[in-house]
Amino acid sequence: MAELARAGARVPRPVRGSWQLDGWTGPAFSVTTGLEGAPLAESDRLRAAPALAAFLRVLHAQPVSGFGAVQVDGGALRGEQSSMPAGLMAWARRPLWPLGHARLEDHAALADRPHLRERLQAHAPVVRAALESGTGVLVHPDLHEENILDAGGEIGVIDFGEALIAPAAWEFAAVGYFTDDATADATLSAYAADDAARVRLRADSTAIGLCFGVHRWAHDGDLSEERDAFNDTFLRRTLARM
Numbered sequence: 001m002a003e004l005a006r007a008g009a010r011v012p013r014p015v016r017g018s019w020q021l022d023g024w025t026g027p028a029f030s031v032t033t034g035l036e037g038a039p040l041a042e043s044d045r046l047r048a049a050p051a052l053a054a055f056l057r058v059l060h061a062q063p064v065s066g067f068g069a070v071q072v073d074g075g076a077l078r079g080e081q082s083s084m085p086a087g088l089m090a091w092a093r094r095p096l097w098p099l100g101h102a103r104l105e106d107h108a109a110l111a112d113r114p115h116l117r118e119r120l121q122a123h124a125p126v127v128r129a130a131l132e133s134g135t136g137v138l139v140h141p142d143l144h145e146e147n148i149l150d151a152g153g154e155i156g157v158i159d160f161g162e163a164l165i166a167p168a169a170w171e172f173a174a175v176g177y178f179t180d181d182a183t184a185d186a187t188l189s190a191y192a193a194d195d196a197a198r199v200r201l202r203a204d205s206t207a208i209g210l211c212f213g214v215h216r217w218a219h220d221g222d223l224s225e226e227r228d229a230f231n232d233t234f235l236r237r238t239l240a241r242m
Contacts, residue, residue, distance in 0.1 A: 037149025134167025
């Protein structure tokens with residue numbers, strides 16, 4: 001957050017953190033300044049897309065190494081794993097289809113949806129390729145309306161607790177999940193350097209959206225949140241975009 005603030009992004013500034021305490025063995029923590037703004041309204045999402053894209057360009061440009069959950073190593077940001085698949089699977093803290101040995105049949109919500117499982121599995125090679133081929137960048141990837149603060153047209157971002165090093169396309173898959181396809185597409189278009197990059201990033205983010213949707217559905221189940229209808233609709237909508 002300190003580096004992002006120095007680069008001009010509107011984020012909280014760290015005041016004190018566990019990384020500054022020699023010998024600290026408890027949970028990682030960060031005490032930060034506050035950030036003005038109200039949660040981004042649904043009606044303002046498209047207006048905010050260019051500003052959100054500008055923030056993501058700054059975020060994704062931060063120097064990092066490794067993959068997965070972020071660690072601070074000598075003042076530098078480093079993923080805890082040396083390969084993209086290992087990093088993503090460790091970050092997920094649960095089976096992450098289609099990587100490793102994760103099976104859709106073992107997914108609690110998909111167990112009684114065989115047709116949806118078949119449609120998802122048909123795209124597994126494309127999803128795996130999108131996950132494994134991208135360059136690792138620092139992604140948020142929890143950009144829902146409560147973490148995007150609107151202060152009179154200026155956009156600020158909070159809550160970096162889920163940050164990881166992953167393909168940039170992972171970010172836009174998450175934006176589509178938490179907001180809507182139109183907002184994700186507008187943000188991606190404003191972010192991409194040219195038309196070729198936009199087409200490639202859209203294809204990868206759509207494919208990764210299937211992985212992200214399956215992951216979030218399992219996450220909601222762990223929290224006993226009743227979001228089956230939302231997650232089912234998101235996956236079917238994303239399949240239609242493939």
